[in-house]
Every structure is written in C-alpha cells, then in structure tokens.
Amino acid sequence: MTALTAAVNEPEEYSARHLSVLEGLEAVRKRPGMYIGSTDSRGLTHCMWEIIDNAVDEALGGFCTRIDVLLHTDGSVEVRDNGRGIPVDAEPKSGMSGVELVMTKLHAGGKFGTGSYTASGGLHGVGASVVNALSARLDVEVDRQGHTHAMSFKRGIPGRFAAGGPDAEFTSRSGLDEVRRVAKKVTGTRIRFWADRQIFLKDADITRESLLDRARQTAFLIPGLTISVRDERVEGGPPYEEEFRFDGGIGEFCSFLAPDEQLNDVLRIQGTGHFTETVPVLDDQGHMTPSDVERKLEVDVALRWGTGYETTVRSFVNVIATPKGGTHMTGFERALVRVINDQLRTTKLLKTNDDPVTKEDVLEGLSAVVTVRLPEPQFEGQTKEILGTSAASRIVSSVVGKELRTFLTSTKRVEKQQARAVLEKVVNAAKARLAARQQRETQRRKNALESSALPAKLVDCRSEGLDRSELFIVEGDSALGTAKLARDSEFQALLPIRGKILNVQKSSVADMLKNAECAAILQVIGAGSGRTFDLEAARYGRVILMADADVDGAHIRTLLLTLFYRYMRPMLEAGRVFAAVPPLHRIELTNVRKKRGAKPEDRYIYTYSDAELQRKLLELEKKGMGWKEPIQRYKGLGEMDADQLAETTMDPRVRTLRRIRVEHAEEVAKVFDLLMGNEVAPRREFILQGAKELDMARIDT
Template identity: 85%
Template sequence: MTALTAAVHDPEDYSARHLSVLEGLEAVRKRPGMYIGSTDSRGLTHCMWEIIDNSVDEALGNYCSRIDVTLHADGSVSVADDGRGIPVDAEPKSGLTGVELVMTKLHAGGKFGSGSYNASGGLHGVGASVVNALSARLDVEVDRQGHTHALSFRRGIPGRFAGKGPDAEFTPASGLEQVRKVAKKTTGTRIRFWPDTQIFLKEADIARESLLDRARQTAFLIPGLTIAVRDERADGEAAYEEEFRFDGGIGEFCTYLAPDEAVSDVLRVQGSGKFNETVPILDDEGHMVPTDVERRLDVDIALRWGSGYDTTVRSFVNVIATPKGGTHLNGFDRALVRVINDQLRATKLLKNSDDPVTKDDTQEGLTAVVTVRLPEPQFEGQTKEILGTSAAARIVSQIMGKHLKEWLTSTKRAEKAKARAVLEKVAGAAKARLAARQQRETQRRKNALESSALPAKLVDCRSEGLEHSELFIVEGDSALGTAKLARDSEFQALLPIRGKILNVQKSSVADMLKNAECAAILQVIGAGSGRTFDIDAARYGRIILMADADVDGAHIRCLLLTLIYRYMRPMLEAGRVYAAVPPLHRIELTNTKRKRGAKKEDRYIYTYSDAELQRTLLDLEKRGISWKEPVQRYKGLGEMDADQLAETTMDPRHRTLRRIQVEQAEEAASVFNLLMGNEVAPRRRFIQDGAQELDAARIDA
C-alpha cells in the first residue's frame, strides 16, 4: 500500500521530485482516518475490535472457545484467546515469520485464501497491521509448538523493549523470541497494545458499556463461546469483570432484544445457498488472475412478532454488525413483504382490490436477527457497515420466503393459531396506517384553513380526499369572483394571484420565499419546496393554472410553471399539473335553426385564438350562417359570466385541460434556463433564429 503526497505552491515548479511515496505502514500513520474512520474514541474502539475480531474468527472456525479482553489502567488494551495461534514459522516469499508478516504488512493474513477461514469478520487484511502502526507499543505472545513465542513493535517496527510500557528503551530487531515452554497442546494468541498519543486525541477512550454490549452480542452470535471483559481503569476500586456465554445462539438473542409480549414464538430460519463470484487470485508468479470461485453462503435468521409497535432488526455478516443493512437485509425484507402479502390474500384478510401491505406493516412489533456467513464478503468500506455481495439478496430471499411460507401455512394447531395472529396483526397495521393517513390529510386541510399563515383569499373545497381535489391558481381577483360561482365547491379550490409572479429562475430561494404570491402558492399546496418537497403531503390531487387566453396569460403560466418546475418538480413528474384552456372569443349565432329543446349553448361558438376565429368565421360564411357583430372578445376571465366559465373551462364534463409533463428532464432544465434565466443574449438569439419558423396558428394569443 502506497500513498502519494505533494506540497508545492508554484504551479510552474511542480515536477515529479515533489512527489513523496509512503511505503507500507507509513501511509497508515499519515492518513489514519482512511483506515479507522477517526482518531477519537470511535477510532480507538475500532482498533480494539480489529484485534478482537481476529480471535472471533478463530471461534467461528471452532478453534477457539474463550476470549479475554482487558482494559488496563495505563490505557493499554489486551486480547487473549485459546485459538490456534498466529503461525510462527517463516513465510516462504518474504522470509518473515507469520507473526511479523501479519503485524507489519497490509493485506496479509489467513483470510485471503481458501484454506484458513470459511467465514471471517476481519476481511480487509489491514486490521492487526493498522493497529500496530498506530500503537506506541504492541506486544504479541503466541503459544505454539510447545513454546511461547514473543515479539514487540514500536509504531509498526519490530524489536525489543528493555522494560514495561511504551516509554521503555527500544531496540529494533526482527524475528521471534522463545520466552518459555508450554504444553504441546496449548495454543493461543495474546496481544496488548498502547495507543499512540501522537495519533489519537488526548480524550480518546474506550467506553465500557459499548464494549460490554458488543461482547454480549458476539457471544449470542457464536453459541458456546465465552467472552470475558475486565476493566482495571477505575482508580482505587476493584476491577470490573463480566463474562458472556449463550448456548441458544441468535434465538436467545432475539428473545433478549424483544421489548414486548410475544404474539408468536421465535421462528428460526436456516439454510444455505451457492453462488459464483469472479475474484482476483495470486498465482505462483505473483500475478493477480481473475478466477471464478464457487462460494457458499449460510443463512441463520431468528424472528418473532410481539404485541408492541416498535421494530428491532439486527443484521450481521460473519458476526460483524451491519447497522446500515445491505443486500442480505434487502433479501429478508423482500421475502417478508412478498410472502405475507400472498398469504393475506389467500386467507381473505386482504381483498384483491386492497393495496398491498408495506414493509412497515409487516415489521410492526417485529424483532429479528439476520445473520449470514460467507468467505470474503464484499463490504462498502473498511468499517463494514453495509454488505455489498449481490448474491446474498437472492439467497436470503429464497430461504426466508420458503420457511416463512411453510410456517404461515402450517396445519399444526399451535403454529396455525399464531400464524393467524401474526397475519391479523399485519392486516391491522395496514388498516391503521391508511386510517392515520386519511386523518392526517383531513387534519392538515383543517389546520391549514384555520392557520392565519395561509392566504386569506384561498377558497377551499369541501372534499377530504386528494384523488379528485383540484386547486385552480387564478389570475386576478375579478376572475376569482366569477370562478367562485362557476366551480364545484365539493372538490374545486381557488387561489387568486395578482398579475405576474416573480421569475424564480433569476431569483434566489430567499427572494422567492419573500415574494407574497410564491409563498402563498407553496403554503396552500402544503408539501414544502425544493429537496424537502414531499408529494405525498400535497393537499390537492391536481394543480390547474387558469390564466387569461392572451399573451399576458401565457406569460403568467410560464412564470407559474417555472416556480413549479424549480421548487415542486415531483408534481410535474407525476402528471398532476394542468393548464386550463379558456376561450378568447365568443361568437353568437343569429339565424341558426334550433330544434325544440336545444341547449342555449348551441347558439354560441367559442374560439381560442385569433387564427381559429378567422377560420371559424369563414366557415360560417360559407355555410350561410350569420352572427352578431361585433364578435365578443374576452379581455380576461372576469368578463365571462359564471355559466360561460363553467361550461368552457371548469366543468369536467365539457372543459379541456392541457397536462404539463417533463419527459426529458435535462432538456427541460436547459429550456427553462434559456427562456427564464439571467443570460439575455442566448434568449435573444433563440427568438431571432426561430421567428421565421414559427407557425402563426400556434401562437397562444
């Protein structure tokens, strides 16, 4: 492992001589955060667990039955196990003993091949060597082959200390020293390290409770393993000691984690699957060769439902916690939702017309421990918080789905009753969720209307549901008066705006929020703005822009669409934004022959542009139909009476709406920036270049 650094101020004098190469453990000391995350208490705790995890890996392979962890009064930490012991013979290629190799070389250890560990927690091969590099002193003792072999290190350099502690005189030296004899069958490893004060912050410390929690957790995950914790740091007090051993495994862990009364017994799901993976492997010549390897993944899951509402799900890979989940947890969630939905419909607890239950519904009151074991899992980062092995999702989903379905369809009386109770609990959770959502929508509408923060001119509708509700953003107070009489008050709400709103493409967020009209629109829709916009919180199913049919009306629509596109884009993407299409002219016919009972509106023809008016008049003239002169031209929506506005623009049975959608996001963003942005020159060129190509019939005027 190498790292390149450079520190030069003059670009003209920057050459290869300014580059420095950090070899081996130098890179760790230079950039410790890359390996342990931080140099505070969290990073120090991480170092301790890198050493403990090596002992845990021995326990996973059934080579170790006891691990002792001691927090010493001088700030050092020691970890001892009764495993096989780190190899003490010489490694052929490097000539170093196994102890010195794993303690001084990054990416060296027994977890990269196929013979030492089938499952491991320390997977990056940098654990012990990184801790060594960041320690002022590290002592290793290994019991093997009838002797105790010892070696010490100072900041990653092997040698001998003349006394106790990191301040003792140090002499660099390579090779192990046999310090005493032991029984030939006695094996194990003991490591003690003193964190380097040059690296770690002065206040860095290991919290006892954190250590106890994880030690307990690890003992749950490896049945039969004893983990003893001893804390000698209390001044003048006896050392604190506690041991953990659980033979019941994760089934016992699930019961321990459960906070409520059980609805079901603990269900244990176990199985395994195989998958192929292409990995680089060192050949005999030291070259990395891509090789297809068959992997085995073991799955062990314990779960139970309780009477409460909280969800507790813990996931692990080779006993290493994955607090942010990963592919194994994705597979678990997928199987849980799929199988329970199928069974709810099979038992008629969920009708075919009902929406499927969600992940949150299935996991209400659930306590689960999801563990997988596999060689060389792919983690996202050294801290191993997320599993990235893609095959884990498929295998876990298949095994979980099979066992859960068998349990839910069991014909045994006790299991059948508890499975029914679980299904009813999930169905009840789904009904409660839908009822709560409906109540929130109703309350949100009610609270918004009662709030003085909302515009006083908002004329809301009575409907509580979002599916059919519509918000008309109306141009002008005069149009509002007519629209009040023309609307269906059950589901059509009105919000008037004064003229042309702020062009938000040219303005900052602060300026947009200061603008009364823009702020009113955001408040009435009630779903936030920008990144925080939540389309599910919108108070209306549709937003309809209703402006005059002239050029000014078109400009107002453009300004409103700019606001929606920039700050409420999900509404556009969901197809919930429309433009009303009001007429520009009304032609009153004078000599038409109307049948008895014909509707009054048959006397009128509405046109929507000057070009359409001219074509319509020519057609009437050819047909010998006369009309009243002059043809009425609407100067605005306020000139229309309520019947005319309802008939032409607002009544869903007769109106025409144009749905505004964003089909190509990048192109739309470019057009908005071109037409509404700060740069004038590109807009002028666009208008000049396109003027000759414009179809006059398409002008919205």
Template identity: 80%
Template sequence: MTAATAELHEPDDYSARHLSVLEGLEAVRKRPGMYVGSTDSRGLTHCLWEIVDNSVDEALAGHCSRIDVVLAADGAVEVRDDGRGIPVDIEPKSGLPGVEVVMTRLHAGGKFGSGSYTASGGLHGVGASVVNALSARLDVEVDRDGRTSSMSFRRGIPGTFDGSGPDADFTAGSGLTVGRRVARSVTGTRVRFWPDRQIFLKDADIALDALLGRARQTAFLIPGLTIAVRDERGEGSPPVEEEFRFDGGISEYCTYLAPDEPVSDVLRLQGAGTFTETVPVLDDSGHMVPTEVERTLDVDVALRWGNGYDPTVRSFVNVIATPKGGTHVAGFERALVRVVNDQLRSAKLLKANEDPVVKEDVLEGLTAVVTVRLPEPQFEGQTKEILGTSAASRIVSQVVGHELRAFLGSTKRAQRQQARTVLEKIVNAAKARQAARQQRENQRRKTALENSALPAKLVDCRSEGMESSELFIVEGDSALGTAKLARNSEFQALLPIRGKILNVQKASMADMLKNAECAAILQVIGAGSGRGFDVTAARYGRVIIMADADVDGAHIRCLLLTLFYRYMRPLLEEGRVYAAVPPLHRVELTNVARKRGAKADRYLYTYSDAELQRRLLELERKGFTWKEPVQRYKGLGEMDADQLAETTMDPRHRTLRRIRVEHAEEAAGVFDLLMGNEVAPRRRFIAEGAQELDLSRIDA
C-alpha cells in the same frame, strides 16, 4: 528566493521527482483515517476490534473457545485467545517468519482463499499490520508447536525493547525469539499494544460500555465462545471484570434485544444458497488470473414481533456488525414485505382493492438479527459498515421468503394462532399509518384555519408566531371558563379535555386516533404523530398541562405525558412541554394594611402543606394575622380569574415545571411500569412505595 526554489514553484514544473512513494506501513501512518476511520476514540476502538476479530475468526473456524481482553493501567491493550496461534514458520516468498509477515505487510494473512478460513471478518489482510503501524509498541506472543515464540515492534518496525513499556530503549532488527517450552496441546496468541499518541488524539480512549456491548454481542453470535473483559484503568479502585457466554445463539440475542412483550415466539429462519463470482487467483507462475469461483452463503435469521412500535434490526456478516445494512438487509426486508402481503391477501385480511402494506408496517414492533456467512464478502470500506456482495440480496430473500411463508401458512394450531396475530398487528399498523397520513394533511395551521378543521372547543390565540405562543391543556370545562378570563388572548390558547384521556401505553395507534381527546390534542398541535411527527410544524412554542393539584390531576398529567412520550416525543426532547403549578392554599391576611400600608398584598399563596406551615409560622413571628380557616383549593375551578392569572398563567408570576427526557431507555421503562399492560410490577411498585408514604399528606 533562490533560483532553485523559484524553479520549483513554477506551475508547469511537475515531473516524476515530485511523486512520493510510501513504502511498507508508511501509508498507514500518513493516512490513518483510511484504515481505522478516525484518530479519535472511535479509531482507537476500531484498532482493538481488528485484533479481537482475528481471534473471533479462529472461533468461527472452530479452533478457539475463549478470548480475553485487558485494558491495562499503563494504557496498553491486550487480547489473548486459545486458537491455533499465528504461524511462526518461514513464509517462502519473503523469507520471514509468519508472525512478522502478518504484522508488517499489508494484505497479508490467511483469509485470501487459502483454505484456512471458510468465513471470516478479516478480509483485506490489513488489520493486524495497521494496528502495528499505529502503535508506539506492540508485543506478540504465540504458543505453537510446543514453544512460545515472541516478537516486538515499534511503529511497525520489528526489533527488541530493553525494558517494559513503549518508552524503553529500542533496537531495530528482524527475527523471532523462541522462548520456553509448552505442551504441544497448548496453543494461542497474545497481542499487547500501546497506541501511538503521535497518531491518536490525547483524549482518545476506549469506552468500557461500548467494549462490553460489543463483547456481549459477539458472544451471542458465536454460541459456546467465552469472552472476558477486564478493565484495570480505574485509579485506586478494583478492576472491572465481565464475562460473556451464550449457548442460545442469535435466538437468545433476539430475546435480549426485544424491548416489548412478544406477539410471536422467536422464529429461526435458516438456509443457504450458492453464487458464482470472478476473482483474481494466483497461478503456479505467480500471475493473477481471473477465475470463476462458486461461493456458498449461509443465512441465519432470528426474529419475533412484539406489541411495541419501534423496530430493532441488527445485521452481521461473519460476526462483523453492519450498522448501515447492505444487500443482506435489503433482501431480508424485501422478502418480509412480499411474503406478508401474499399471506394477507390469502387470509382475506387485505382486500383486493386495498393498498398493500409497506415496509414500515411490517417492521413495526419487529426485533430481528440477520446474519450471513460467506468467504470473502465485499464490504464498502475497511470499516465494514455496509455489505456490498450483490448475490446476498437474492439468497437472503429466497431463504427468508421460504421459511417465513412456512410459518405464516402453518397448519399447526399454535403457529397458526401466532401467525394470525402477527398479520392482524401488521394490518392495524397499516391502517394507523394511513389514518395518521390523512390527519397530517390537515394539520398545518393556516390550512386548518381555512378549512375550519380545528376542534370547536379550542380557544385559540391571535398570534400566529410559534415561538411566543402557548397552548394550555385545561382539565374540565369549569376551569376553562375561568382560564378564558385569566389568559392573555394575544399568545395563550386553551384546549379543554374531559376527564382522563385514553391510556395510550396499552392502546394501539388506531385506538388512540379514534379517541376524541387524543385526536383533538394531535390536531391542535398540528405536527403529526409517531415516527411522522415533525416538530418544526408544531403550532405552539410551549404546551402547558394545567390540571388540578390533586391525585386526579396528577393522573391526568401522567396520561397526557404518556401521549406526548409515545407519539410526540420530540416536543419533550426539546423541552417544550410544561406542567403548570397551581397553588394549594390561599392565606388572606387581615392586618396587612396596618402593618405594611394600604397597598400591600392581602393574599399569600403556598404550594404544599409543608410550605403553608412554614409561612404561617413566619407570619405569626412577624405579627400578622389571617382569616381562618385557610382556603384550600380543590381544583382550578375554585379560583377566580385574577387568582388564576396571578398564580398559574401570568408569565411574570407563575411557576412552570419543564418536562424533559434525559435518558430515553429509563423513561421508556418508567412509562411501561406505570402505564403498561403488566399489572404485577406496578402492584409491587405501589406496595413498596406505600411503605415510604407519609399518611399525613394524603388529601382525604
């Protein structure tokens, strides 16, 4: 080690010469995560939306009616709009064209109170320049003032390319190229960029589904704006094209998001408020002077209640989604709870000595789109996921409170009836929550055993270990008697149910808790229900539905699975719910001893008619004979204990079908179709399925 090197490693040797000063866009390339969140697919998609948001801001200002997004086959991403076009004249302070200033200087743009945009999604003036810094090549073309002007950049440095693509020879140099003439009425901007693979991971890509979802969402939020998406990346397949335009705004968006049947019409709550904030403003001498500025915040909310349980709330600031909420969402929720409680007291639906409803009750089954527009909102971070402007909470709360109170207290007949229905739904949700909470307090295994709170009909197992224990939900008392003898009492528990339980897809949570069979199942499993379900508190490692192998048994399984899906879904998601597979037939062999020896099995079990026919043919070819007629089980109660243990309960021989929820949205649609309130779609499903039914399989 040389003396100079050793000197640099002395702990006290720290001076100004050790400091690094990053010029221009170097900071972006050094710490890209600060600006786009990450260098994977999420960060790459964020780059695309930084460019799209600039076009969206033009649409918000009323100067753009169409945006095109193209994912090219060579890896490029292009965004085109028909807005005013980025300014191309010389910016006085820098002496550079406006396009070059926007694309190469951080915190430069038309969104700092200059009057170009009253409300926008881009606030920090870093979006376009950050994308430029993280691109191997970026081309921008502007139609403005009767000319098409263009510039190119490599990793944020202006210059010219000798050819197409990011690998073409590049010569650095500032300057704007003025091209062909266009009509003065033709304006717009086209940005095409190739992400820099020195920055982004090799497998980073823009997911088409996410892009289409965001494009659809933006089209909902700006009525009259057309957004077209074209994906040319499919090798050997035609491009995928989608186009979105919605004139109904967030009312139409609210209807689109709603997953359930409506309890109320879509309500539109609109208003505005003002607030004052202190911001630094450049004076005539170029100094930043703290100045009080009056801001206007516009509030526009669309909401409706449905008969479902899960809330769907989407929030936006100047068309930018805020998935983690912020002050505007806090104000919205506070106003909802306050106004609803006031109206419940006024309507005598909530007595003076009863606890007020809480946010969870009010949001049950609610679909809402909360949007605010204001100049220069304060976000928490460049990714703009949380609104931090404190005044938004007060103004949104005032507007929502005033408008919602007018609806809930309306004297118009139609609105009065809807308001009453909404209030009753919220009260029922509160009662169900309170009942579920009370039930959960007694559901831990030891507490339940100490207080003798478990149902008397439960035949529990001796083991207290959750992993090895199994709960069989048995159809009928007749099968229970046999199952008691067939089970392994060390780890197998039995809970009989009487016939068909309540269809919880149609019933409320309160009605479900009143149903003796449903309440017993929840109580025995011991982990709560609904959003309060705690899968770690479940008393059994497996829950096995053991029903007859007939139509009624299938219906009972469907009803039980509906209960698990609606109120104990984590058990399904973890694969801890099973259906037992009892046999349909028992074949008693008559000459098996002579053919195989005295200890050979005399009985053969089959699980379908097709399997029975196949096995009988095999036995006939091998010279076996059997007792006629072949026994067909009509129910589990027809088996003796040995047969039930051997075929259905003994882990060494049984067959179980694991019930899983792989796709939640598709599963919800199936449950709603088969078990929901809408009869017509179910009738159509049955009628269409009847054409494909094999009549010979009907057990009549």
C-alpha cells in the same frame, strides 16, 4: 500590470519530484480515518475490535473456545484467546515470521484463500497491522510449538522495550524471541496495545458499556464461545468483571432483544445457497489470475413478532455487525413483504382492491437477527457496515421466503393460531398507517385563518406570532372557566381535556387517532405527527401543560408528555413544552392590613409543596406574623378564582414554568417504557422500590 501578466503566464512547476509514495504503514498513520473511520473514541474502539475479531474468527472456525478482554489502568487494551496462535514460522517469500508479517504488512493474513478460514470477519488483512501502526506500543505473545514466542512494536516498527509502558527505552530489531516453554498442546495469542496519542484525540476512550454490548452480541452469535471482560479502570474499587456464554445461538439473542410480549414463538430459519464469483486467484507462478470460484452462503435467521410497535432487527455477516444493512437485509425484507402479502390475499385479510402492505407494516413489532456466513464477502469499506455481495440478496430471499411460507401455511393448531395473529397485526399496522395519513391530510392548515377546522372547545388567542403565543392544555372544564378570565387573550390560548387521555405508549396509531383528546391536541398544534411532524408548522411558540398539583395531575402530565414524546418529539427537543406550576397552599395573613402601605394582595402567600409550607410557617412565626386557620389547600385549579390563577400560574411576570427537555434520548426512552409501556414487572418493581422511600405523611387521606 507586467508582474500580474508574468504570474498568469508562468504556471507553478509540477513534476514527478512533487509526488510522494508512502511505504509500509506510513499510509495508515498519515490517513488513519480511511482505515478506522475516525480518531476519537469510535476509532479507538474499532481498533480494539479489530484485534478481538481475529480471535473471534478462530472461534468461528472451531479453533477457539475462550476470549479474554482486559482494559488496564494505564489505558492499554489486552486481548487473549486459546486459538491456534499466529504462525511463528518464516514466510517463504519475505523471510519474516508469520507474527511480524501480519503485524507490519498491509493486506497480509490467512483470510484471502480457502485454506485457513472458510468464513471470517477479517477480510482485507489490514486489521492487526493498522492497530499496530496506530499504537505507541504493541506486544504480541504466541503459544505455539511448545514455546511462548514474543515480540514488540513501536508505532509499527519491530523491536524490544527495556521495561513496561510505551515510553520505555526501545531498540529496533526484527525477529521473534522464545521466552519460555509451554506444553505442546497449549496454543493461543495475547496482544496488548497502547493507543498512540499523537494520532488519537486526548479524550478518546473505550466505554465499558459498548464493549459489554458487543461482547454479549458476539457470544450470542457463536454458541459455546466464552467471552470474558475485565475492566481494571475502576477507581477505588475492585475491577469490574463479566462473562458471557450462550448455547442457544441467535434464537436466544432474538428473545433477548425483543422488548414486548410475543405473538409467535421464535421462528428459526436456516438454509444454504451457492453462487459463482469471479475473483483474482494467486497461481503457482505468483500471478493474480481471474477465476470462477464456487461459493457457499449459509443463512441463519431468528425472528418473532410482538404486541408492541418497535422494530428491532440486527444483521451480521460472519459475526461482524452490519448496522447499515446490505444485500442480505434487502433479501430478507423483500421475502417478508412478498410472502406476507401473498398469504394475506390467500386468507382474504386483504381484499382484491386493497393496497398491499408495505415494509413498514411488516416490520412493526418485529424482532429479528439475520446472519449469513460466506468466504470473502464483499463489504463497502474497511469498517464493514454494509454487505455488497450481490448474490446474498437472492439466496437470503429464497431461504427466508420458503421457510416463512411454511410457517404461515402450517396446519398445526399452535402455529396456525400464531400465524393468524401475525397476519392480523400486519393488517392492523397497515390500517393504522392509512388512518394516520388521512388524519394528517385532514388536520393540516396553511394559516390561522382556517380556524373553522379547529375543535370547538379551543379558546384561541388573537396573536399569530410564534414568539409570544402560548397554548395552555388545561385539565377539566371547571378550570377552563377560571382560566378564561385569568388569561391574556392576546397571546394565550386554552384547550381543555377531559380527564386522563389515552396512554399512547401502549396503543397503536389508529387507537391514538380515535381518541378525541389526542386527536384534538394534534389538530390544534397543527404540525402533523410522527415522522411527518414539522416543527415550523406548529401554531404556538409554547405549549404549557396545566394540571392540578396532585397525583392525578402528575399522571395527566405524564400521559400528555408520552403523547408529545411519541408523536411530537421535535417540540420537546426544541424546548417548547412546559409544565405549569400551580400552588398547593394559600396562607392568609391576619395582621398585614395594619402595616402602612400594605396592598390587599400582600395578605396572601402561596407555597408549592408541603416542605415549603412548613418552612414558610416557621419563618412567619419567627417574624411574629399570624395567619388564618385552617390554611387553604387547593385540591384543583378550579378552586382558584381568576386573580389567584393569574398571579400564581398564568401571568408571565410572576409565574413559574418547568421546561421539559429531552437531553439523553436513550434514557428518556427507557423511562417512558418503564412507566408507560407494556411490561408490568419492571414498573411494579419501580413502584415497590419507590414506596420504601415515600413519606406517608404526604399522602392525602
């Protein structure tokens, strides 16, 4: 008891000597996630773009026309540009060269005042120095003032390496070297860095696809800028090279992003606004004094509506992507909703008592690129994913609202027709949303006792347990009769569908809900649809698609899977959707009865493809077994009797099921868009390509 009392009454000593001060770049190496988000592939890619963005800022100011990005085989990344070059003269206060200053000091750069850059992506002066701190080696070469100036760093410390690579002998030394002479008009910067594997995870890597996507995006945002990407990491082949240059700007970018057929031509909205901001300014005595600064904000927006239902909106501040939006996106969306609601009331497409359309209605089918340019924007964090400058919301809303109203009220014949088509699409989206909400409200039920609300054609099971219950979606009423006799009524339910359901990939929510077969499936599963789908509310543990083993059956399965993917995706993600595998042939053996102990069912062998049939016949021939000709080929489930259907397709003890999974969401989305979407040309190309590989003997004639 005495020892315990002493421990409680004598607190641990805590004094100033316990405090630590991290000098220079030590803070970056101690807490890298604060500066680059993470130390995995995402953080490594962020480092690369910190260097590229410095070159992009030169292009944004009109001083750079070409940027080259190289991914070397040794894992290093090199960025070259033909901009003005990092200053090589000595900075008066520190005595360091400009190169060493920006590479070793946090918050050092040319983007804090108004003299070097009017708009830039880099803001905090930490990008290059952070990359330097997190690199095992970083080399800088600057062409400026008739010479090539060079220096290297090891984990942020300036010096010289004896040879190539981060493991070469290193000597710590400050200052720049003049390595060769160049023409006085030649300027530019080359930076190559090797990521420090003491900081980054071993498997951290830069993916070519992400680099190409953002390089293409940047080239769209700065018309006339050429960005070249060279990946030398290709094994056993030549390096991969691709170059981007777009003179059409964000109007061309908007058309590139749009996935569907357009309702209106790309609408380009441009304008400017001014606001006053109180910021600390460095005076002549070196003091930071709060001052009111007049700012100019430039707005450039490209948008168009299409016939589809997906929304594709990209936003940027000084060519830096803001994937989580910010004040500029708030102003953009507010202007769209306000102006379109006003115009719908004016044109009587919305009656007085109708609810106003919402942001979701307006954004349906919209493809847009929203960019703003301003000096020293306020971001939330170094990763710059959200714009926080409050004045941007007001200015963007004003510019977009004015220009959009001009388009919607235009008296020119073509623009008037396009504006009408846009307004009607928004109204239809609102109607579909309301219809979907009403459908969800009417279809929900709390438990299986409310079976009176279910479709009359549903043949339900007795069990309410999700672990055993199965819903068979059966093609056709003829197959339903056989399936009723073949099923186990304790846990197997049946829902027949008539032919091919609606292709929901090309239809609106309202059209889908009007389709009797689609509505019945949603109602029977009983878990809602779309964003409100609740997996735990699903009435069945498994959903099994049972269609004929022919081309039409495959099409029906594809249509059903499209419905599940668009409106009940959690069922697929949970692995609770299956495809039944009915047989294609039945072989009746002729000499089985003679064998002692043979059962009647042993007379039949089922095969599930033409290839399997041929293999099985060869096997039987080798064994000296005969069979009845002609071999029965099932044209549909309805040709089977109950025993055959049970023992091949429905009995859990002997059947085969294919589980449908969604493991790679982006690839799955591309497949559904290709096979079931609005674009005909890619589907035609897919069919023509597949036709060359098709075995003509497999086609039923």
